[in-house]
Amino acid sequence: MKVIKIDKAKWASGVSSLQGTYKIIGPAVDGDAHNFKELAKGEEPDFNFLNTKLSPKSIVFPQSEKMLEYSVDENKEDHHIMKEVKKDYSPRAVVGIRPCDAKAINLVKMNFDTDDYKDPYWLKLYEATTFVGLACDKPCDSCFCTSTGCGPYNEEGLDILLKEDGASYVAKALTEKGETLLGAAGFSDAGDEAAFEAGKKDAEAKITSSVQTDKLKDFSTLDLYNADFWEDLSFACLNCGTCTFACPTCWCFDIQDEVKGKDGVRVRNWDSCMFPLFTMHTTGHNPRGTKEHRVRQRFMHKLKYFVDKYEKGIMCVGCGRCVNQCPVNIDIRKVCDVMNNHVPEPVK
Amino acid sequence: MENPYLPYPVRIDDIEVATEDKSLKTFKFVFLNEGDEEKFAYQAGQFAELSIPGVGEIPIGIASSPVEKGFVKFTVFKSGVVTTHLHQMKVGDVMGLRGPLGNWYPWDTLEGKNILIIGGGFAFTTLRSSIVYMLDPANRSKFGNIDVVYGARTPGMLLYKDELVEWEKRDDINMHLTIDTEAPNWDYNVGFTPTITEQKAPQADADTYAIVCGPPIMIRFTLPVLENLGYKNDRIILSLENRMKCGIGMCGRCNIGKELVCKDGPVFTLEDINLTPKEY
Numbered sequence: 001m002k003v004i005k006i007d008k009a010k011w012a013s014g015v016s017s018l019q020g021t022y023k024i025i026g027p028a029v030d031g032d033a034h035n036f037k038e039l040a041k042g043e044e045p046d047f048n049f050l051n052t053k054l055s056p057k058s059i060v061f062p063q064s065e066k067m068l069e070y071s072v073d074e075n076k077e078d079h080h081i082m083k084e085v086k087k088d089y090s091p092r093a094v095v096g097i098r099p100c101d102a103k104a105i106n107l108v109k110m111n112f113d114t115d116d117y118k119d120p121y122w123l124k125l126y127e128a129t130t131f132v133g134l135a136c137d138k139p140c141d142s143c144f145c146t147s148t149g150c151g152p153y154n155e156e157g158l159d160i161l162l163k164e165d166g167a168s169y170v171a172k173a174l175t176e177k178g179e180t181l182l183g184a185a186g187f188s189d190a191g192d193e194a195a196f197e198a199g200k201k202d203a204e205a206k207i208t209s210s211v212q213t214d215k216l217k218d219f220s221t222l223d224l225y226n227a228d229f230w231e232d233l234s235f236a237c238l239n240c241g242t243c244t245f246a247c248p249t250c251w252c253f254d255i256q257d258e259v260k261g262k263d264g265v266r267v268r269n270w271d272s273c274m275f276p277l278f279t280m281h282t283t284g285h286n287p288r289g290t291k292e293h294r295v296r297q298r299f300m301h302k303l304k305y306f307v308d309k310y311e312k313g314i315m316c317v318g319c320g321r322c323v324n325q326c327p328v329n330i331d332i333r334k335v336c337d338v339m340n341n342h343v344p345e346p347v348k
Numbered sequence: 349m350e351n352p353y354l355p356y357p358v359r360i361d362d363i364e365v366a367t368e369d370k371s372l373k374t375f376k377f378v379f380l381n382e383g384d385e386e387k388f389a390y391q392a393g394q395f396a397e398l399s400i401p402g403v404g405e406i407p408i409g410i411a412s413s414p415v416e417k418g419f420v421k422f423t424v425f426k427s428g429v430v431t432t433h434l435h436q437m438k439v440g441d442v443m444g445l446r447g448p449l450g451n452w453y454p455w456d457t458l459e460g461k462n463i464l465i466i467g468g469g470f471a472f473t474t475l476r477s478s479i480v481y482m483l484d485p486a487n488r489s490k491f492g493n494i495d496v497v498y499g500a501r502t503p504g505m506l507l508y509k510d511e512l513v514e515w516e517k518r519d520d521i522n523m524h525l526t527i528d529t530e531a532p533n534w535d536y537n538v539g540f541t542p543t544i545t546e547q548k549a550p551q552a553d554a555d556t557y558a559i560v561c562g563p564p565i566m567i568r569f570t571l572p573v574l575e576n577l578g579y580k581n582d583r584i585i586l587s588l589e590n591r592m593k594c595g596i597g598m599c600g601r602c603n604i605g606k607e608l609v610c611k612d613g614p615v616f617t618l619e620d621i622n623l624t625p626k627e628y
Contacts, residue, residue, distance in 0.1 A: 067353050070401040080401045080442040081357045081380075116611070117596040120349045221605045225625045252600030255353075255593045259402045266353075266401075271599070278601050279591050279627075282428035287590060287604075287627040297603075297627075305606035 002173040004182055005191030012044050014185035021184055023092035027052055045096045050140050055101050055248030059094050060125040064269045073262035093130040100317040102131050102157035103150045104248030110310055111251050130177045133158040139207050142320030147210035149313040152203035163199050170195045211336040213314050217307050223344040224304055233335055234295035236328035241272035243322035249315045273297050299335050352596050355399040355444025356384040363439055366423050368504025372470050374423045392477040393615050396447030397595050406430040407592045411473035413480035423473045449595040450614050453478055461555050462492035468499050468541045468562030472507045475561050495550055499526040499541035503534055524548040542569040552578035559585045581619035588614045588628045604628055
């Protein structure tokens with residue numbers, strides 16, 4: 001594993017020289033917060049942020065994405081035949097992704113990359129992307145990554161881990177993809193790995209918020225599902241869907257056809273389990289017809305179904321976005337603890 | 349990388365009105381490209397996405413049987429945007445077919461067993477596929493007794509009537525057709541499906557499986573009847589429906605607990621279903 005030292009004075013020119021080979025996506029000021037966007041030539045990723053308002057999941061899973069295209073013009077020989085859309089899968093690098101968001105992309109990969117089916121859209125963007133993480137030395141109050149199997153220096157899902165170290169950055173190449181990028185940027189001075197050890201310890205100590213998840217896997221699904229706390233936990237929910245859009249591990253989507261003139265596209269858009277239409281049958285019957293059903297689905301999915309299905313822990317990386325952005329202060333940390341501390345009714 | 353969202357182009361080869369109220373039609377599709385039919389190799393009990401460019405997709409059980417070659421058939425109830433559009437389409441029109449999707453009735457397990465099939469209304473499509481499969485000369489000897497209880501409101505609402513009449517004449521399948529209330533020229537049973545199941549279905553034993561498909565109300569009243577007849581939950585097989593988009597376990601909406609109806613199902617035993625939230 002190569003560790004490289006990058007003088008901050010050489011950083012901008014290095015990133016800029018990458019732009020011949022890579023699209024660079026980095027944090028930038030977007031209204032009242034930071035978000036990830038493609039940076040123009042000469043534009044530097046702005047590291048003066050705690051975390052971005054939206055997660056960077058859209059880099060591999062755009063909010064709206066063309067899947068297929070076709071013509072409905074009956075004068076054309078191939079009308080009503082669906083075709084692949086030509087897309088840009090040239091190399092790109094996301095520079096400054098937080099370790100929690102990188103781990104989230106790894107968790108979501110399990111949904112899109114299965115033994116039976118591969119989602120080509122998600123996987124091709126994933127494969128085209130080099131993930132350059134930025135360690136968190138100043139975690140937010142709402143961060144609880146250390147209790148979700150993640151952490152401010154977590155390396156999972158990253159090709160490079162960067163950390164700030166005074167007048168320089170230290171970069172740890174974690175994969176071949178990462179080494180290639182560092183080489184292309186012309187960064188080659190040897191760095192000291194010890195910086196990571198010390199930084200990690202300090203950063204982890206700053207995270208004071210946590211969740212308890214140890215008992216989740218032992219409950220029967222129906223014990224948790226039928227527990228009496230869901231009405232209370234969902235009472236204030238507006239079903240606005242903010243949590244699902246901000247969440248780096250939420251992946252649900254809708255598929256729609258759109259036709260303009262005689263040209264049609266099949267697109268997929270982010271969807272949300274908070275919306276009644278998500279599950280409504282044509283008959284009007286809705287298996288998750290109340291907000292209590294929908295809130296329960298979201299938390300059961302993240303904290304029970306996912307845990308049981310993949311045995312890789314919970315589907316939450318502790319980024320705290322939903323905690324900060326929920327308009328009615330529903331807090332996944334509280335929900336998780338209530339679930340984990342549930343005492344099932346004794347069997348009569 | 350194969351794109352599981354890309355449908356096979358198909359042409360509508362035939363359209364048949366399936367019920368007297370014209371709410372159901374049977375569509376016969378042929379594949380436009382050579383080799384696609386082989387790629388679409390399916391088992392009785394699976395479904396596919398009927399994919400209409402410009403309109404959308406709808407998951408429908410496959411009504412034709414793996415032993416029928418050269419085409420695929422679906423019987424479709426006119427109800428939503430896509431199915432209403434489909435009902436207006438004509439022979440010769442081109443659209444897409446994506447699949448086969450989901451699991452199927454457990455044919456390996458069912459080999460050597462007696463099979464009780466219970467169907468109601470227009471949920472008889474994959475059951476038709478199954479019966480045709482079992483009655484095929486190459487397969488009939490693999491199964492024990494076959495009993496079929498099939499009910500609809502009126503004689504005109506029964507699907508696949510010509511075949512039902514033929515099956516009635518055979519001695520290697522016991523048909524128990526029924527309609528809700530008396531009708532002229534009806535020579536078979538009268539009464540709801542659960543009642544006729546109670547009267548005609550064989551008692552359970554370790555070698556008998558029941559496959560049940562129908563509207564929720566039929567299922568609700570049939571399950572206690574099966575219990576009285578001694579059927580254990582792992583011998584009762586059901587096929588579920590939920591709203592779907594991707595059909596391949598990715599889009600996130602059709603789950604019941606950790607099971608995805610589109611990929612882990614739609615076929616489940618009652619034993620499995622009883623371990624999951626009733627979100628279907």
